[in-house]
Amino acid sequence: MSPDPLIIDGQALSSRFFLGSAGYPSPQVLQDAIRASGTQVLTVGLKRTLQAGDNGFVAQALATAQAQGARLLPNTAGCRSARDAITLAQMARELYGTRWIKLEVIGDDHTLQPDPFELLAAASTLVKEGFTVFPYCTEDLILCRRLLEDAGCPLLMPWGAPIGSGQGLQNLAGLRRLRERLPDVPLVIDAGLGAPSQAAQALELGFDAVLLNSAVSQARDPVAMAAAFRDAVQAGRQAYRAGLMAPQDFAVASTPVSGHAFVLG
Template structure:
C-alpha cells in the first residue's frame, strides 16, 4: 500500500503533476494572499484567465512575476467566452502570452447558471485539439457530452460539482458517480462548486483524479489556511480511495466476535 501511494500521481496528456489540486488565481484579497495560498496548497497547476489578467482595471503589477517565482505550471483558461470563435481566439492568444499548449476550455451557454454550452464546447474542443492544444474542457456531468468531448480528442474532462462560485458541493452525486464509473480510464477533475474541504475529500473518495478550486479558497476568511485544508482533504480522499473503503451495509454488524461472549448475550439466552 505504501508503494502504491508513493507511485500515485496525476497524469494528464502524458505529463505527471506533483499534486492533484489545481488552484485558480482570481479574486484573492491581495497578491500576498495568493502567493501564500499557492505555497500552502502546493498545486499541480494554477489557472490564469487571459481576459481578466489583461484587463487594466483589474490587473496588478507583479502578478506574472509572482507566478514565475512559484514555478507552478500554468493552465490558461477561456473564462468569459460565449462563442466558439471567441473561445478559440482566446486560447490562441493565451498560448502566445503564456507560452504553453495547455488550455482549460470554458464556453458559457447561460449567464445565470454559467453552465457550459455543450454543443459549442465540443466544436471548440475539436478545433483546439486539431491546433495542437492540450484541452481540459469545463463541462457538466453529462455522460454523453463527456463522450463527445473524448471523441473530439480531449484526453481528460473537468466536470462541475455545482455552478461556478456557489460552494454547494456536488449537487448531482448520481450523475457524477455514473460519469466516473462509465469512464474508468479517463482523468476526471471536479471543477467548480466545491465549497469546503469535505466536498473535495468526497469526490476523491469516489475515485476522481483531482479537484480545481478558486472561489472556495480566494473568498475564505483566511485563504492560505483554506488552501492547505483543501490540499490535505484531497490527499486524504485519494488515500481512502486507494485503500478500498468497506462496503456500505443496511444493517448493523458487530465489529467484535461473538465467540467468547457470556451465554446470556446470545440470541434467545436469559440471565
C-alpha cells in the first residue's frame, strides 16, 4: 500500500488515477492500458454497456482491474433527469454488486454540463438508499456544499473542462477556491483533461485524484499514454506534498551574494 493512500468510503487507494473504459480500439488494448495505468478505480457506462451488449467486454476489463486491486465505478452517463439516473444506479448495483456510483445528470447537450438541480435531487435520493455517490459537478462552491451537506456525498468530482474537450483546467481561480474552502473533502478532477501535464497540474493544486477516459483511449498508443498519465499523477502529488515554491513578481537570486565576502585569487 502507498504511504500516501487516498481514502474513499473506508477504502484505501494507492493510485490517484481513475480510468474510464470507453472507446478503446480493442478489449486487449483496454486491458493493457488498465495494467499500465495502475488504476484502482475503473469506470464503466452502464447505459452504453446495455445498449451495445458488450457485457463480455466489461467483464474482461473488470477482471484485469480487479487483479491489481481496482474497484468498479459504474456511471450514469447519458442520463438527463434525476429519475433516469436513480433507475440506472439501481440497475448498476444489481448488475455489478457495488454501491459505488458515479452520478452524471447532464443538463446541456452542447457542453455536457451537469444539471445542478437534477444532480442534487438524484444524489439526495441515492445516498438515502445506501449508495456511495461520486457526483460529476462543476466548481460552483454553493452546489458543491449542497452536495456534501444536504445530499451527503462523501466526495466531489468537479470538471476541469467539458467532457472530451482536452482543454485542461479552464477555471483555475474557481478550482483553487474550491480546494481552499473545502480542505478536508476528497476532490477528483473529472473531465476535460487532455495531457499528462494537465493531470500533474491538478494534483499540484491539491486535488486528490483525476478521472479521465478520452485522453487515453483516443491516443495513438493508449497503453503508453496510460503510463504517462500514471507517472504525471504521481509526480503532481509528490510536488504538492513536497511544497511548491510560491510565484514571485520579481527575480530572486537562487545564489544570494550580497553581504558575503569573496576571496579573489
